[in-house]
Structures are given as C-alpha cells and as structure tokens.
Amino acid sequence: MLFSEYLEFIQSDKLGPNGQIKASTAEPTAVIGASLSRIDGPLKTTGSARYASDHNFPGMVYAVPVGATVASGKIRSIDTSTSEKMPGVVAILHHGNFDPVFRNASGGRNSEQRPPFEDEVVYYWGQYVALAVAETFAQAQAAAAAVKISYAPDAFNVSTNLSDPMPAIGASEGPRVLSHRGDPEGVFTSAPVKIDYTYTTPAETHNPMEMHATVAIWDGKKYTLYESSQGVMNHATVMYQVLGVPRENVEVISRFIGSGFGGKLFPWPHSALAAVASRRLNRPVKLTLSRKMMFANVGHRPRTQQRMRLGATPEGKLLSLCQDYRNHTSINDDIRENCGEATPFLYSTANLQVSSALVRRNVGTPTPMRGPGAVPGLFALESAMDELAIKLNMDPVALRLGLDTLTDEEKNKPFSSRHLKECLQVGSEKFGWSKRTLGVGSMRKGDLILGWGVAAASWSAGRGVAEASVSLRADGSARVSSGTQDPGTGTYTVVAQIVSDKTGIPVRKIQSVLGSSSLPPGPTSGGSTATATVIPAVAEAAVNAIKITLTAATTTKGSPFLGKQVKDLAMSSGRIHLKNQSPESGIPFEEILKLGNIASADGQGKTGGYGSDTDGKNFSSHSFGAQFVEVEWDPGICRLRVSRVVSVVDAGRIINAKTARNQMAGAIVMGIGMGLLEQTTYDSRNGHPINDNFADYVVPTSADHPEIDIHFLDIPDPMIGEYGARGLGEIGLAGIAPAITAAVYHATGVRVRNLPVRIEDLITANVAV
C-alpha cells in the first residue's frame, strides 16, 4: 500500500487533523486495503454473468418503444393499422389504449414524475409515444418503425444560452440563494483584484456500456423486474406505487450492471412500459433501449452556466467569492444541479454567495451523472482560481495552499479529516510541478509544446441507512447479503473483504449476494456512499454471526469450549479460540456448527446514518484531491492530447487498492472526455439530440488514455464509521476538466471557459506554428 509513503502525514495526523479526534478504528487485518481482484471478475470475463437483458423466459415477447419526433406538441393521431398487421406483432400500445400507471407519492425517487403514456402531450424529442410488442426483437423493431404518428407541434426551446429566458424571481425555478455569508457583493465591488467570468458545461450523456433494459414477468399477482439498476430497493419502492400494487408484489433483480454513472439510480419510464405490457399480455416482456434512446430517454448531466466572481488581495487572500449559476432542466421536473456543493468550504473566505436558478428546456429529465453538481461546479470554481493565480502572478498551487482551511466556514465545524494541502503537496512532488516555467508555450518536449495545469477536487462524504446479513455455514463458508448492488465498482468484493476481516475466513470462501430487493434493504450505489454505508452493517452482521457461533461453542455438547464464557472466546483465522490464546489453539468454526447440528449462524447488522455511531454531527466530512494534468500541443496541426495525469486523493481508508484505483482511472479518463470531447447537442429546429450515437458523441478511446499516476493518502476518517472509508466513485472526475483547461491555457494562451475544448477554440491560438 501507499500507506508507508505517507507515514509522515499520518503520524502528524495520528489524532486526526485537528488534534482532538480520537481515531475510532481498530487496526484491521491485512485483507483491508489489499489489492484484490473482483470476485465477480471471472463471471464477467467468461460471459457467464447475466445482465438484465440476458434473461430469457418461455413465451417471452419483445417490446420496442417509438420516440416522438417533435420536441413539444400534442399527438394528433396514431395510425397502427400497418404495424398491427405485420408478422409477429402482438400489440401496439400507446396513451389511447394503455393501462393506468401512477405517480409515486409515498417515498422513493423516480426520474420522470410523469408516468409514460399519461396523455397525448409531448415534452421532448424522443419521449415514448407508443410501444410495439412482437414475438421477436426484429419484428418489434420493424413494427415500431411502421407506427405512423402525426403531431400538432408547439413552440419549444432547447437553446444553450441559459440566460434566455431568465427564470422569474419567485417562480419555483427562479434564483435561489443556497449559501451566503458576509457581504459578498459589496466586498467584491471594492476588491483590489477581481475575476468575473462565466463558465459553461454542456449537457453530457452517461453512456454506460450496458444499455438500460427491463425484463418484466407478471405471475398474476406479483411482478419480477430484471433491471440494470444502481438501486434495487428504490426501484422496487417506486415501481410498486407506479404499478399500483402492494410493496411485496414487486421484486427487482439486478445482479450485474454494465455500469451506470448515475444514470441508473432511479427508474425510467421504460420499466413501467415493460411491466404494464407483461401484465396486459400475460407474457414475459423484454425491453432493451437502443444507444439512440440512451441520449433522449434516460437522463443526462444538465447544461450549466456559472458566473464566478472572485475578489482578492494582491497577496492572494480571497476576500469574496460569488457563484451564480443556472442549469437547464426538463419541462416537468425540477432538477437542480448542485454546482455550489464544494464552493462554500473549499477555500477560506469571509464573504460568499452561491445562487442557483433553473431554466426549462424541452429535453428529457436530467439526472445525476458521476459527481453531479460538484464536477461542473468545480470546473467553474477551479478555472476561476487559475485565472486569479495568473492575474496575481502567483503559482496556482501556492494560491490554493494559502487559502486552505481546516474549518468548514459554511457550517462552522471542523472537518473530520481534510488533507487538501497534502494532496497538493504530494501531487506537486509526484508531478514535478517545481519544474514548471510560467510563460505561455514556454515548455517544450521535442517539437511539441507542453502545458501544465492543476486543480483541487472535492466530493461529499456521506453514509445512509442499510441492513445486511452474514451467515457462517457448517460447510466452512460464509455468505453475506444486502439489497445493494455492484454497478462495476467492486461492492461484491468489498463486502466479502469486511466479512473476511471480521472472521478470518478467506475471501474465496465467502459468497456475496447482492442485487435483489428481497434481500435486507441495502443502499443505492450513488454519491460514493455505498461502501461507507454498507460496511458498518456488514461488519455488525458478521460480529453478530460470530456471537451466535461463540454461544454455540459454549453450549454445545462435545465442544472444547463447553461451559466457557462467550466473552472469553474469539474468532480469527476462521477458528474459534480462547481470546488469550492463538487461533491455532482453537478449532475451525464449522466444527462447532457441525457439533451443534446448526446449518448456519446468521447475524443481522444495521447501519445508522452519518454520525449515528460517532461524533460526526459535529464535523464536516468531505473527500479531497488534487489533479495535475499535462497536455501536449502540436500547433502545426492543432492537435492537443492529455499526456499525463497525477491524481492524489484523500478519501479516507482504502478498502481495496485495486478496485479503488480502477474507480479513479475510469473517472480520470471520463474527465478527459468532459474536458476535450463530450457534448450532447440538441438540434435547435426540432430538439433532437442529434449526436445520439457513438460515432458522433465522442468519448476517449484507449489511445487517448494518458499516463495516469494515482496516489491515495489512505488516512481513515474517524467520523465516517468503522474502517474510516469515505468512498471514491466520483472524486476522480472532479477537477480534471479545469486542470485540463488550465494546462491548455499554459500551452496555447487560449482560455476555454465553455467546455469541451475543441479544435475550433485552439485553431486561433497565437503560438508560433
């Protein structure tokens, strides 16, 4: 582990960053922090992991939705005469003949509030307006293409200029102050050094490899839904209401997920379409989205427009910070992108304002995308910081170090564990930042110009409520289960590691069972909180299962521990032994279970929310990081590539170095996509996301993958709970785009404030060709 490398920091932080917090974590065994391959890896690499759409059932039919070809209007008529007569067609469903679908009013989070086919109104291009169901996929596709729909189009707006029109003050979407302290406007006005720029980030589409899909089965009473879901529990909670049945009559299964990036957190309308069709036809229904539908129907990161005003002293003291932003949302849903997430506490300043407004557009409903809010928000904040450093003629690392604070000035609480300073310092050293020369285009590598940029990163740390169950079985194995899921992040492996740590049973003998709403309720895989949330529940369940085994050891005839006290026994290395003696002196736990004729010792565990078992409520918990980026610029052919990234992250304790690194590397490459390539473009004449395919929506390829160097500080956060792990699915993306644009400026002299950086922006660069 990198632990040793950071011994210095850890030692100076033994008592926590503020010198007053007692570390709550016992030193775990070596399985924690180990670089373990995913236990589900072989299933995936051999193709035997079954994803949602891999499920087939006798009598199953295929459903293909028809998308609207207007961005706003009313359906005038739907002509199904041709499609209904086509071979294999079972039904063509639409608002005129659909069964009731309901809104969820009793908990759970849905994506689109409007149930599919509710009425004849179209709010965005691609909105489902009909569903063709047929015996084969090809027949359903052909039938869907043959449905003729005429519309009475209405006026619509997909403009990327979010000032047009401005939301009215007082309207639900109107400007709202999210954070305020001191006199930000007044102090800005009189500040000696000012930065005042507007930054925009485009709509981005999640595009996980695996398309959304639902296979729905109705057995006359109960629905079983095979989904690609980042939240099986929430999905079931929403769908029972949407379908109008009792909670126990919906089971959601999502064993393997070809990633989600947030796009699969909440149910989308196709799930209801498939479920209702299965009930109507009394046959299993498979509905798989096309890549094209992925761009219109299942959310996106909304476009943001952020005005940043920074007032500073010539020495680099931040006098005032204002972030006034707006983001687009759909006509029916109020989705606020929390761009100001990190702004109030990242740097020390006495005067601050964050305000937010929503701007309606005729687009599908936005949804969280990896690092929602903070990632576009940090693009603006960190770009502005870089511009301030340049204006002050200061090193951007030094500027940030000077503004570091160990108190969350928004909440007036100390951070539970903040090491942004160390991230910047370690990153500088790893990257070689001191060799940077200031001038634009001043660094060379052969014929190429190099640009170096840096940005800070932050992501919230949190923990929800969850339950888990652990069974120690008489065959010497263990089973751990929770109604959470593994969207490719490594959760299967992490929960097994926790059980292994507690019991000493090797990971290979531990079966992880996730991905069903019938399991003990587990967390949604979102907000980088799944690990922090599920760990304490699993740990407690394991401890309880051990207690049951120890009790059996003291009460079972023939047990060497008969008559002993449970408190004097322990379980380690998979063996029951006297606490004050070595594991070898005891016997394997399964011997006890066999003696007692017990199939398995089942322990339950529960996680309370953040701070329920620590002093966390008195602290502010966040992860931090520093991103250093090098770009290579070939002005002769206007070619810009990211060549090197150094990323240092403070995300609490690392449970599995390999899956953690994997999360980081994936996020960094995604950040390169955000910085240089990705942008969902809506055609202004009809609202169609016109680049709705992988040739026109360009994401990084392997050839774009730079040299990536990832360092974890690996300092446990004493307030997040046992093990001190904060989670890091998202922070790797934060800060990459502004570090890229800073490096682009350093190389080319062009400051790009509207992402992504494109050849169009650079071709005018005034560097000698």
Next chain:
Amino acid sequence: MDSFTFTRSTTVDQAVQLAAKSLTAQQGAQVRFVAGGTTLVDLMKLNVERPREIVDINSLPLDRVEPSPAGGLILGALARNSDVAHNAAVIRDYPVLSQALLSGASPQLRNMATTAGNLLQRTRCVYFRDTAHACNKREPGTGCSAITGHNRMLAVLGTSKDCIATNPSDQNVALTALEATIQIQGPKNKRSIPIHDFYLVPGSTPHIENVLRPGEIITSVTLPPPVAGTNSTYLKLRDRAAYEFALASAAIVMKVSGGRIQHIRVALGGVGTKPWRSFEAEKVLEGHAPDRALFQRAAEAALKDARPQSENAFKVELSRRCIVRALTMSTKSA
C-alpha cells in the same frame, strides 16, 4: 430493418445477374451486394438502406492482392482492409495506402471491411443516417437538413445547395493520390474507371454518388506501378486519438529530385464531398524547391474554393495545416 431475401452467389456472373434487376445501383437500390457488411448492415438497421434482396459476394474469388502485369498491384474487391494494410508490397511501395487504412475504423472493423465496400461506404452525415430528418441524398427532393443544422463534420469542397455530405473514407483518399483504377464487371461489359472519375460531386443529384449502374460489381482496384523515388504519407486529424472519422486528412505522393518536386499528387479527406484530388495544390508544387512557404501556398490553393458552413469554418484552416504538415513529412522521409 425490413425483411429481405438472402442469396449467396458463387460466381461473379451470377452475382451480376442477380443484381441486374435492380432499378438503380445508387441510393434506393432494391438489390445490394454484401461484403463485410459494416456499412450496409448498419444502414439497413437504421432503415436508410432498404434492399429487398441481398447478394452475398463473400465466396467470390476476389480477395487476392497480387502484382499487375504492368508492374503495379491488384487489390481484389474482397481483400480485407487489414490484409491490404499489412501486405508487404503495399507497405513497401504504397505506404500511404497502408497508413490510411490503419488510421480508419478499428481493428475489428478492418478485419471485416473490404476494398470495394470501403470504396462505396456512405457519408456519416447525421441527417442522412436518421430517417426522421429530410435528406436529399436519402430521399431526393426532401431538402438538406445539414446546411441549416449541425454540419461540423461536413464538407467544404465540392458542396452544392442540395448536399454538403462528406465522403468519409480514408482508403479512398490514398487511392486517389495513387491514381488507382477501378475494375467493374456489368451485365453487358467490363469497364475500368480512374478513381477520380468514379465519384460524382452531389450537384442537384446527391443520391447518385458514383458511376455504377444496376448489376455492376467492382472486381478489383489496380494501383499503377510505383514511381521510383517517391515518398508517400497519410496524415489524419481528428478530435480524439483513434476510432474517429477525419476532420481533415491529406494523402501525399511526392518525389523530390535535384532539389525540386518532380512528381506530386495531393488528395484530401474529411473536407470534400468526394475523395478530393487537389490539382490546384499539385500545380503550385510541381517543379519547385520544397520549402515551407511553397507548402503554404499549395495549401492556400487547395482550399481556395472552400465554402464553409455555419460550424465548419475551422476545417478550412485545419485542412491547410494538414497539407503543410503532410508535405513536410513527405520531404523529411525522402
């Protein structure tokens, strides 16, 4: 996708006969040959191509790469892009072709894609590929959605008021610089067409992209004997490092002798409605001493008639820089 019949042809004559009943060999053809299928099947799934009959030509003996009697090279119509790219004679005598092929698509696609299929690949214009939008190329007379829409990837040379679709191929740009000839067999006769005359600019009939008539099959592409002492280079510029069509590309075949450019062929990709031979650039270069100023003048001449659209003005400059760099590279490797 519509239903279709599928026939595997065993002889070239049979394939020609099967296809001869099609009313056109252009957009809307009722009968289509399938080779690698990497263009055709995609477009059928999108309902852009709706043939009633598919003639599989993959068992025809047209997959060889062999020397021509004249000392050039014959590329069989069914030779896979990967096989051509890695062919020793191609690498030695026509490196520009190998480089162009390897810059295109992905290894998997190149293993399927064929020489003739690549010649006939269709534009990537998003409006052509989506039946929800008007497109003169897909449905003549419906209008061009691209001119007033998103046209960043589209052409600046050879456009018309009815169509600005780019020919997206890399291979075809190299073949144009190499002055390849296309061998065609039809129901009545065989013909041989220089690649420059094979493609048509859109004008008012963008749905007619080349000179092929119903039933005609491409049997091979012939490369003329390599000109002794030439260098050739393909340079492709795009947003990301791999697996993307060209924003601008250039194929150069150049011979410098006695300090002067003696043989020069310049072809451009990513900017033209067909693989673009720049006679204008060649005229500037021919007979002169190679230097940067000359290359810049050649690039200016090549793009003199460029007509950029709302989103692709940058391609004019990008194409110029591509030409200058490709010419410079060709000089260096001399």
